[in-house]
Amino acid sequence: MLDAIGVGSLDDLIGDIPPEHRHPRLNLAPGLSEQELAAEFAAIAAENASPARGYISFLGAGAYRHYIPSTVRSILQRGEFVTAYTPYQPEAAQGTLQVGFEFQTIICQLTGMEVANAGMYDGPTAFAEACLMAARITRRTRIGVLSTADARLPGTLMAYSKYQDIELVDIDPDATEIPDDLACISIQSPNFFGEIEDVEHLTKLAHEKGALSVVHVNPTALGMFRPPGDFDADIVTAEGQPLGVPLAFGGPYVGLFACKRAHIRQMPGRIIGKTTDTRGRVGYVLTLQTREQHIRRERATSNICTSTQLIGLMVTVFVATLGKQGMKDLAQLCYQKAHYAAAEIGRLAGFEVESASSGGSSGSGSSGKAYFHEFVVRCPGPPAAINAALLKRKIIGGLDISDRSDNGMLVCVTETSSKADIDRFVAALGVIGAAR
Amino acid sequence: MLDAIGVGSLDDLIGDIPPEHRHPRLNLAPGLSEQELAAEFAAIAAENASPARGYISFLGAGAYRHYIPSTVRSILQRGEFVTAYTPYQPEAAQGTLQVGFEFQTIICQLTGMEVANAGMYDGPTAFAEACLMAARITRRTRIGVLSTADARLPGTLMAYSKYQDIELVDIDPDATEIPDDLACISIQSPNFFGEIEDVEHLTKLAHEKGALSVVHVNPTALGMFRPPGDFDADIVTAEGQPLGVPLAFGGPYVGLFACKRAHIRQMPGRIIGKTTDTRGRVGYVLTLQTREQHIRRERATSNICTSTQLIGLMVTVFVATLGKQGMKDLAQLCYQKAHYAAAEIGRLAGFEVESASSGGSSGSGSSGKAYFHEFVVRCPGPPAAINAALLKRKIIGGLDISDRSDNGMLVCVTETSSKADIDRFVAALGVIGAAR
Amino acid sequence: MTIGPDIERAGDIDRRLLMDRSVAGRRAFTLPESDVPVQELPDPSLLRDDIELPEVSQLEVIRYFSLLSQLNFSIDTNFYPLGSCTMKYNPKINDELANLPGLADIHPLQPAETVQGAIRLLKELQDDLGEITGLPGVSLAPLAGAQGEYAGLLIARAYHQARHDAERTVAIIPDSAHGTNPASASMAGLEVVTVRSDDQGNVDVENLRELADSRTAAFMLTIPSTLGLFEPNILEITKIIHDAGGLVYADGANLNALLGLVKLGDLGVDICHSNLHKTFSTPHGGGGPGSGPVLVRADLARYLPEPVAEKTGDGPDSTYRLAAPADSIGPLNGFHGSFSIAARAYAYIRALGIEGLRSVSENAIIGANYIQAGLKDRYDLAADRYCMHETVLSATRQKKRGVSGLDIAKRLLDFGIHAPTMYFPLIVEEALMIEPTESESKETLDHFIAVMRQIDDEVDSAPELIHDAPHDLPVTRLDEATAARRPVLRWSAE
């Protein structure tokens, strides 16, 4: 090929690279065959504690273990989906596009919202972009965030808005009034502690002040709880991971993003629309691209380019597989198991189940708020020590949230925990607690 | 739908089933959800000792552990291959058919033969059908089988020929003469003990007597050893499992079957041929179907119908992936590792490496015959006891063949054993042997 | 439409073979370097110089086979009502489970104590299949239905032999039988005698009565028959054979119609095989692999092909092993049968449970009758009565109007529907054998009915459309005659 190009060597082609810096020495290991590589990865995987090695886990806090149906993995192996690019040539990408349209539909149906985009990086970035979008729409700069939210939500928003003249305002979830000049109040529900917030009330408060209501949900909970769309929310975001996406140590996940139709043109991210071809047949295209960076550059609604289409496919196949009844059943199962676990733990001497946010006394859901599949346990000592003791029994306990709640442990139970797993966890807590 | 059919209930449709036997009670467990099923299978798999649980193994004897490239698994996930039927409608099955044509080509190339079919059930059935085919071609009834063959080969042949007026004759591999009236002599090479037989010599003996030469090979060995086609063999069979097919506790595998062009119409099994369509384009079809049971019924060359197309695909992708150089490298690696292991074991007090078939003395390959990746170790005591001791160290030893060779253990080493694995095995043998 | 020189259709795959794509030195894969000291090679006279094999990149491997796959119709992409083949949906989870480490990577010769899970699975599947068929002696060894048949006939012969009744050398087989039945019988050294079907598609009982005698080793009955019919005289038939001293062999390939509805053993069947790859969820793989367990009544279990899984002890102390039955007809193949397929079948039965299994057959039967009801005014029925899991139409009326069953089959491909089984069973002229299976939706069946009706319209309105079909598949009709006359069976350098 060099002959055809008309050069003698590669170096003739890279003459623009300063010669003194060309072909640097690199300190990297020599290459491995596939067989050796597989052995190395088996060793790495074996250094991690996972269900495959017999561990059970009660961690949640933004990432949730759920059973992923075989259909999801099966479709995820279709090279035509996996190895395509962003559908810039719609005629050659109707598969990706139609799936994205299905995804948008499903997100609307779950959230009760009018429109949705084709996905964001993850839950927290979707949340941050939603708040910034509210600021753009209202032309206001102060963003109310409920104090019961996961710190990663305002954390990401802070990083996203660092140089954008945005101020974060803490809002009490039981507030009866809010400042006049908020762009939005943003509500995580279920909140960080697993409780259902009064979205209806808070949304009303917001609307009274001309602010928007941004609601960050757990999509699994939407299988039983009323969706934000029912309460007139303006923008809804979520971490899509619970819908068929592996935990994978934190990513890649997908952010869900839905809003009212009126705000379509302020929505960030990819949007797929329906249209027709020159012969009148239905087809799908990326649309409203003038919001996007590749057209609008520094005036784009967001800098997002590569998004999370394939994770969106996982979500779409997951929801299509579970279907209407499966999504209901899943939520119910999670709810039942978590409430059973809470009741059992609540019976243990030294442990109280409570809502950390309200500082209530004892019993399950003592804050008076309903919770979904996560709840706070006040431990008889530092959760870190209790977790260490649990780990010896191959149990990964709940998240240590003693920074937000005195000796608090945030426990999550999903349909992947059997009653036997829960009982094992409760028994271990009992033994560990008694030993203190 | 019952309405459209015009009946009131299912029972109206199955009126032909004697009522007293309809709807019997079945003693079966109630159904499981996918999640529960997956848990049950995880438990079953955990009851087996496998590499995934840290075991190393030196078993071969007809089924071989090899690394399977990711390309094989990737292509094996294509639903279009996996969920199609036998290509009776060639226009709608060109994928399956072209792969089969590739498979036939690869088998010819490996074996050095002129034609091949699209696969048989497994190695032993291919062997049995080859011997029966030789009988049909020569119109003779006595089949010579080398005494060094795996007992499963004549065993399957016996079951296949039970009522077919066929007699099996034991042939010494070092014979200088054979009976006059044999249909064929069938030679396993490498033989059961891992040694390379003198196919050339034996084939000449056969041809001198008007008999055919049937050679049963290990396809991995063909990466370095001369193929039967070089020696004028008439029919070649093999167990295809080593070419990319999981061990899977014995199956499904695929039998490889090749022969001289002259014998095409006596060949059993599916055969794929090249042709053209009405517009002159190349296409592939099942051909020579008049040999088969669905046309010729009781006069068919074999009763085979469902065959092993998908396993043939695995083989095809495996060989395409390794390619010319990879197949050579694979054979060399197996050879090198096995010979290293034999040399090390040969140094252990009490153990001798030898060819069981020749009863030779000591040293590696003392029968004087070259061997590939399997060899016989004469142990200082019953191999069963030694294997039991190895198992405690998570080592699955070689096959106990004390029924064919005094205290003999048939050891196989492939590219999947690292030097460290081999050394661990040898060291364990040393300790166990010294303790006797 | 021609859209440019050399190109007929977008993405038309270039049909060159791997060897045509091969470039010296190109590689898709490397093996590890040897980590042992160099060993001496054997005498060079034993070694080959070179192998002619493809040399392509890994991308080429993936792209080539991916594109080839797209040339296929398959259940995953098409309605595939191929009669007698039970082209149903096979749950994806079963493929995953069969491929688990601990199942896919265990060696067939491992000591029994290291494979207790695997043998337990086989034992439980044997028991479940025995329960479903009412035939408690089960060997999972046969590698496909045809091998199961052969095993069953060897068992029948062994049984007669043990009773010193070895002169029974005839297999009676209905004219509607699948080709493997007579082929297996002849492998088993039996003379094939054909019993007629009556005009209702049933076994002609009178004819059978004449044929059954002291030479009868076995009567082979496909049930439901290849016409999709349940033999109404089954009890009489099994009695005739038993009275004559013969055994009744049931070809259970069509078990998908009977799950939970009737047990073959209750009807007097002595031996049967079951195609796990049809009824119990193994994707057909473009023609295999399969698994054809043979099932027998209790006293015949001593003859089963080896191995059979056995359990000793009970509860947590029980252990499992593979063993050869006392008077086994021997091994029929290398190891223990198609283990991965057994694993899928086990998963399928566990997932469905008894209720699920029964509804499989119920829905399979309803679906076939629904199609039959939707088409019988346009196409002749092989037998004008309710069918079981499949219906056999005859295109005789269409044939008279100039279009054959084959033409109709090819025309269906144009609609993305796989053709039914054509020209089988042999006793039905212009047969089109349609098995929708339980997994297809009513909408799919409605679509199929509509297309079949449309094709019947086209027989008069646009016959050339049918004669030239298929139109837009990767190839048009292929010249099978030349393929057979001058066989080209492998690539060669031009």
Place this chain on the structure above:
Amino acid sequence: MTIGPDIERAGDIDRRLLMDRSVAGRRAFTLPESDVPVQELPDPSLLRDDIELPEVSQLEVIRYFSLLSQLNFSIDTNFYPLGSCTMKYNPKINDELANLPGLADIHPLQPAETVQGAIRLLKELQDDLGEITGLPGVSLAPLAGAQGEYAGLLIARAYHQARHDAERTVAIIPDSAHGTNPASASMAGLEVVTVRSDDQGNVDVENLRELADSRTAAFMLTIPSTLGLFEPNILEITKIIHDAGGLVYADGANLNALLGLVKLGDLGVDICHSNLHKTFSTPHGGGGPGSGPVLVRADLARYLPEPVAEKTGDGPDSTYRLAAPADSIGPLNGFHGSFSIAARAYAYIRALGIEGLRSVSENAIIGANYIQAGLKDRYDLAADRYCMHETVLSATRQKKRGVSGLDIAKRLLDFGIHAPTMYFPLIVEEALMIEPTESESKETLDHFIAVMRQIDDEVDSAPELIHDAPHDLPVTRLDEATAARRPVLRWSAE
């Protein structure tokens, strides 16, 4: 060709959506029964009555999505020379490895001692990427290139702020830059000032010298540029910026051209991001997910986004943890970045080793120049010199003859070849940006060249063939204007 009423082409997928296929009560999946005592439900006012969601069978799920997939072009099935996107072959093994139990099923908040393997992998990948780029401070947190850019600019601002030089609020960006660069700059509160390219496609150094001043926070340079060119004045440029007190940001999306050939850090680059999903083997997934690590010179590491993997101790006693750098710009997302993509990148680097990585870039460069050489007599070049990993053609000559770049792109689809990136970079008229990547064979490149030459012929001989292209894809050209004017963004009951 019409082959029958309602049907245009065999197997044409019926494009109905899931909701149109939905039938009440149909299920693809069941969940386990609850095994805990029944718990009280919350106040009914909190509960929803119903959700409108699809109800389809498992077969329908599989068939629907399988058929949809076949409507796509993809690397696995097509040559896909989409410039700037690095549509290369990603080894299948990497997907398998990333999905291993122990990697795919670990929770991001597990205690560090339970995920030592995972954190070790991240640390080693950080080190490898630092070595490859010569920028040793690495955070793998950014979820795509654009987020990496944003992180990099926040770091630059933090750096200036720490030096009490916070008035630097300008990002200088070449006119050839990717849209994410100005978008990210504006998110970071920077004013975007554009520097011109000269007629060779290089940065106009004089223009840059004028623009660089005490307000310059950073200069963002894509290297090689979006024209596929290596900036020959790179050393001068980095000096200009540094002299002005600014930082040099390199957009490393095109790192596929530089592996082992030059380290960005050696050239004076202070900060860059790398698109793991382009250079380091994550299939693009139809538009993500991605991973865009940000890499910085040592003294800037204190600002990296959290978390960063750290190692304590050496040898077998070493332990790993995730930590926030001293003056971290904060978290940019929920957890630790795209771990599964990091795992693939790690696998890719380990498999190739230094020799393999270098040959990736060498072959990528040779392939692009080979195409350029094969087409430059027919198509104008954006810059008439050797290119790096991609070549930008201009269809101005064709445009004059009546056919646009877009038309040519669409016509390529007819040949099963994905279109190049069109109309980008913006500074090239009728741009066609072609990146063949190292994984395509010479034969594929030859075929592409032949097709491109044929299309150029057709501009004169058969222009309507080009205008109406694509001809035989699932759809013809789509009406994007109406889609945007009257957006229909979800299914609704008709």
